[in-house]
Amino acid sequence: xxxxxxxxxxxxxxxxxxxxxxxxxxxxxxxxxxxxxxxxxxxxxxxxxxxxxxxxxxxxxxxxxxxxxxxxxxxxxxxxxxxxxxxxxxxxxxxxxxxxxxxxxxxxxxxxxxxxxxxxxxxxxxxxxxxxxxxxxxxx
Amino acid sequence: xxxxxxxxxxxxxxxxxxxxxxxxxxxxxxxxxxxxxxxxxxxxxxxxxxxxxxxxxxxxxxxxxxxxxxxxxxxxxxxxxxxxxxxxxxxxxxxxxxxxxxxxxxxxxxxxxxxxxxxxxxxxxxxxxxxxxxx
Numbered sequence: 001x002x003x004x005x006x007x008x009x010x011x012x013x014x015x016x017x018x019x020x021x022x023x024x025x026x027x028x029x030x031x032x033x034x035x036x037x038x039x040x041x042x043x044x045x046x047x048x049x050x051x052x053x054x055x056x057x058x059x060x061x062x063x064x065x066x067x068x069x070x071x072x073x074x075x076x077x078x079x080x081x082x083x084x085x086x087x088x089x090x091x092x093x094x095x096x097x098x099x100x101x102x103x104x105x106x107x108x109x110x111x112x113x114x115x116x117x118x119x120x121x122x123x124x125x126x127x128x129x130x131x132x133x134x135x136x137x138x139x140x
Numbered sequence: 141x142x143x144x145x146x147x148x149x150x151x152x153x154x155x156x157x158x159x160x161x162x163x164x165x166x167x168x169x170x171x172x173x174x175x176x177x178x179x180x181x182x183x184x185x186x187x188x189x190x191x192x193x194x195x196x197x198x199x200x201x202x203x204x205x206x207x208x209x210x211x212x213x214x215x216x217x218x219x220x221x222x223x224x225x226x227x228x229x230x231x232x233x234x235x236x237x238x239x240x241x242x243x244x245x246x247x248x249x250x251x252x253x254x255x256x257x258x259x260x261x262x263x264x265x266x267x268x269x270x271x272x273x274x275x
Contacts, residue, residue, distance in 0.1 A: 018183035022159065025212070043243060050214050054182040108251060109215035115250050 008076040016060040016068045016087055021053045024072050028083065031074045035081055036137040044116040045135050049083055051109040052131045056087035058106060059129070063090030068128070080118075080136045088128040160184040164191060171202035171236075171270050173263060177209040180217035188217065192224040201233035204266045213244050218253060225257065234258065236266045
């Protein structure tokens with residue numbers, strides 16, 4: 001992680017369950033509000049983080065890992081916000097699972113994330129997934 | 141290990157949540173109106189889904205979902221609305237949305253769903269449009 005660029009970090013650890021996704025959204029709303037983001041950009045970050053956590057929760061349910069946790073870590077930089085979301089929700093299947101009841105909203109969630117933040121990477125990590133999202137503060 | 145389906149548990153999600161409220165109003169000969177308040181997300185959207193199923197199974201062919209008081213809406217909610225729309229369009233019905241909030245409307249716009257759903261500013265406009273469709 002790019003510790004050197006991080007002027008402040010905020011971490012939140014919470015249960016990987018639906019009722020706590022709103023807590024993560026509240027936390028990131030507070031963090032993003034401290035940066036030079038427009039109102040819409042703050043909303044973008046909130047929605048993107050909500051979507052990423054929702055995907056973790058849905059995989060945790062599917063994989064029987066509802067007792068696991070999510071770690072939300074935000075690095076507040078000079079001109080960008082880096083949000084890391086680590087879950088232990090088990091492996092995420094590939095396209096072979098297409099057609100499930102939640103597939104549509106999951107695809108929409110992934111689409112939303114790519115539209116709302118400037119960079120997104122999703123990699124398997126330690127029995128779960130690490131999602132990194134970067135949002136740059138525009139010069140104005 | 142939780143049941144993969146867990147439908148009964150899912151349906152109960154969000155009950156008692158102070159950040160979400162749902163009211164359904166049915167007036168004879170008019171489409172039922174579901175009024176949502178607060179946050180419609182992975183926790184609360186199953187309640188909306190369940191309510192839509194009840195109305196569909198009750199024979200509703202058209203539905204108005206009023207998002208005027210919604211403060212937050214995510215892909216789970218979008219998925220539920222799309223599911224309802226698909227089922228109703230199969231029987232020549234429709235799901236019409238009331239969404240005056242630019243913030244919520246933006247979610248539909250960036251996903252392109254504003255082209256799929258008929259979205260109105262007021263309940264009166266939505267009701268009138270459905271009268272035209274069915275009449």
